[in-house]
Amino acid sequence: MATPHPFSQNPFKTRTDLQSACISLLQPLANHTSPGGARIKLGHTGTHYDDIAAQLEGFSRPLWGLSALLAGGGELPEGQNWVSGLESGTDPDGEEFWGWSRAKDQRMVEMAAIGYSLAIAPEQLWKPLSEKGKTNLAAWLGAINDKEMPDTNWLWFRVFANLGLAKVGAPHSPERMKADLDHLDTFYLGDGWSPDGPEGVRQLDYYSSSYAIHYAQLVYSKLAQDSDPERYAEYRNRGSRFALDFVHYFDEQGRAIPFGRSMTYRFAMAAFWGALAFADVQLPSPLGWGVVKGLLLRNLRWWSKQAIFNSDGTMPIGFVFPNMYMTENYNSPGSPYWCMKAFIPLSLPESHPFWSTPEEPYPQSLPFTVALDHPSHIITRLGGHTFLLSSGQACHYPLRHTAEKYGKFAYSSAFGFSVPTGNFELEQQAADSMLALSDDGERWRVRRLALNARIEVDDGVPVLRSSWKPWPDVEVETWLHPPRAKAPNWHWRVHRLRTARKIQGADGGFAIYGQGKDGRALPGFLPETGEGRIEGGIGALAASSAGVSAVLDISPSHARTATVVNVDANANIMATRTVLPTLMSHHEPHEDVWLVTAVFAIPAKEDNSAPEGWLKAWEEPPALPRSIKSRVHQGH
Template sequence: MHYEPVETLPLNDRAGVAAALCALLSPLVPMLSPGSARLKLSHTGANSELPAQELEAFSRMLWGLAPLLAGGGTHPIAGRMLDGVRNGTDPAHPEYWGDVTAPCIRSVEMAPLGFALALCPGYFMERLPEPALRNLCAWLGQINTTHLWPNNWLFFRVLVNLGFAAVGRPVAAAKLAEDFRMIDSWYLGDGWYSDGSTRSRDYYVAFALHFYGLIYAALNAKADPARATAFKERAAAYAHDYVYWFGRNGSSFPYGRSLTYRFAVASFWGALAFADVEAMPWGVIKGLWLRSIRWWLRQPVFTETGLLTLGYCYPNLNLPEGYSAPGSPYWAFKAFLPLALPAEHPFWRAEEQPLPKLDDVRPLKHAFMVISRDNASDHVVALAGGQLQLPTAPHMRYGPAKYSKFAYSNAFGFSLPLDRETLVRGAYDSMLAVSEDGMDYHVRGDVRDVNVDNGIHFSRWSPLKDVEVETSLIPAGPWHVRVHRLSTPRALHIAEGGFALGLIDETKCPEATTRTTDERAASIANPKGFSGIVDLHGHGKGELIETIANSNLMEPLCSLPMLTAKLEPGSYVLACAVLGAPGPGDHRATWNHPPSIQMPQSGIKVLDGQGRVVFESA
């Protein structure tokens, strides 16, 4: 089947978005198994059985296909999908999807199937013979008697039972009541949930908890009006914080787990439209949604035949979690939910609008973040730390890198420590790394006593036994300042990183890259942007580290400005200022006027580049 590159398609209206979805569905058709119940997309693996991985790839296409069908569209894969549903739920068929015996990926993949039943019940009831529909409901019904992880997984049972109600099958009302009580217990206020009884408040709040709640609100408002209203009100409140995660160009900062789901981050905006929640003007919501999808479809995230790959801004097997299978990226199809809405809906009729006016600094207390926005460069930085709880779940990788860096950027992303040995392999951007031997480095992981009062992110942490650190992260215009009070009973090597900047091909244009290092600073500039770090107190010399390939989420080859020093046993105040600016331009004026620090007899005072006090402590 012909593959049409999606980056060439205009995404301006309903027809354009439908065309983009169809272009993404078409490469899946030749990958279907003979019985159409499985999709084998590559030879990489995950921590689940192979049949379950191939079910995952099959079921996740329904997040996009079901809205397309519900909205009156069609695609050649739809007929094969029905064959797959019939065969995958038939215990006598060789491609049977298997029984659920414990919390596993099969329970996850029941959600898009239940969603599809709920969204377009007539489509399935008219095309599946009664024995096949019975088999489908029997297979899905296993979710009502199996244990689910006490987090967003509880919504999978909710979606399956929505599907049952839509096709006239009994629902597990008592079980759902129990699930809803637990989901409500995770609600923190101001639109925010934790994902279970944890400190996790990452993108799962948007593309899981609110997304499913809004589907429920849209499809079950008559039967459960009070809960539908609550889900809508919570989502409307959350929207006014979530908007701060996005830049004008549609990008958002990578943070947390499951980042290979990519444009699933846009699904929350589409779900607001689906549930008729005008949390902001429709044109603003539409713009947020469209720009996010456009930004992602411009990234090199596809194979030569048009399949989505594992990774973030490029194919990268270092990023995914242990549960990420070849079909996992198709969770991104959640973004296509508005295709279920008719063309007359005010969401589709609205003119796309830019971001509303946003504060330069926005504390998000429930997420343990302070969002800093430089409007001139469209750089969004989350000063963060506090969500990670160690030990992490068994199949999640690089927890400290995904949750405990000091800063997360929509322009520079973040890097993964492919090895703790040496700064090159550790790629410690936006971190203070400490080592006893100069080889094996340790960073901030679990965080104590975190707060974001007055727009300053404060935390206590310990990278090594008996090494104690108090860190304040302070927005200062396009810069941010980090102040650490560190005490150590033994000598340490320390290294603190700024943002990792993607490298260009210098064989073609060597003069386009400028590198500078001295006794107190390091910086690099090229057409992709500018990154620099300057010592304000106590660090030592500047260095540029070319980190190991494919450690950064957004660029495969990077240079990382760092400050390094060796500390003897004692107590220290370490302070630095970090500047990142995406894109070409002359940033010397800003770089030449960094923030500064004053240390009178008691306390610390931080001033921005114009001499204004931005932080003062006793």
């Protein structure tokens, strides 16, 4: 844009600031809205569903923010477009009719925002409709009740369609709603956690927290507290317990660790914190209202500094910059507006403790490293960035880049993760925080399914252990060790590799921004500037304005060579041009070897300055933890 987007200049301190931010995202949509208001077309890229459903998505997703704004007394002149759209989009005889839903139809997803909006802002979004419009809208939403739905978080969308109709006194199906809720409750694992599906599904990502399930539970508990008092109490208790785990996914700057699918929903990653406030949950210590407020507002502040806007003020598909490589086949140009869920606190009055309590920083009383059994994650904020070690999660259907979104060894709030740009050579594979294997030197296989994943305790430290099989005759068993207090910038991977075929290996660290201060590719390391790359021998390192990333080979007997891979542009979701320190190995048939990798990383400070003392920390690596020495020695 010729001038900065208002969202990018917002201080995100007060309720008024949040109202202004919400309005600044809604207003640019007017130029893309159909004459009848029912369709918002923001681009031309396709999805697995039809264009009408995609334009309905463009209409419905902003409602998550608009309805909260209106419910809290805010105003938006362009809001009349959505009232008109509810009339014209549900008129079977009209030119902008959205169409009746079918089995597993994207229209069902978008019904959730409409149902929620009717429930919290009926005066502004239901009452102005004509009687014909109300009848049509009720019939269109109600058509979801006899259709087949995926056995996932989608069931919540039908719950909200019915809940919205119930709140405005329109025909609905309490029987269908109860059956869906009963089934959704079977997903529950305990300790606040629910995966995105029934037993056997191993997805505990942001859909389980902020995007859908836990967010929906909290909103439902508030809206159905009189009609469903048992779930009102249960869902609030789940939210309180889950918050104690979920807080570890955020860092002190406000960033959430990118992990899993639908990263283009951006600050919806933090929407759970606003839903806690909406539901008036009794917060567990140390998560008072000032802390919860800070978690949401700092996240929004961080997003306000990213390149998340087109020149016309709308949001593109991508993460911190426009990016199609990272997408799923259900991401339409309107999909990013799922982020509007983060504005739910706008429905609360200024007197609510979320708004009246001063913002507080990230609670330092929380442990620096935690092991979370349900998601199979070990999360740490040692070493200047918050990152998780992961084994055991996987998408239950063939999601694009599923291995990269769930199967990497580590995910960082500072360095993000990468996805392949093609299927040829390591530059396109972009295998950061992965062990990539190849039997032809051109195409590489990485871990997708981690077998027998579990958290063990070695010498008092949690360790993630799992195995995987890239080919039937190749098996890798991997142990992931988090940092120790005395070596906060190092973590370790141990692989036992057994192969019956000749293969190559590439063990990558964190991908890091790969341009120098002059804007050109990183040169060889320059001590006077503190930037550049080191490769060869047993270690590889890259240092730039983003910090430092490196890997060091400490394998007991199988020597590897070190290199810095020039990753294809835009493979990483947080940096447009990255490089990847990598350890390369060659293995003959019938080898049984131990590979031990020390991963070193320090992100830059918030002002992009180099972290102090990092070169000494790299040049003086810590001793190998005793438990790793013991395991490798016994294995030999």
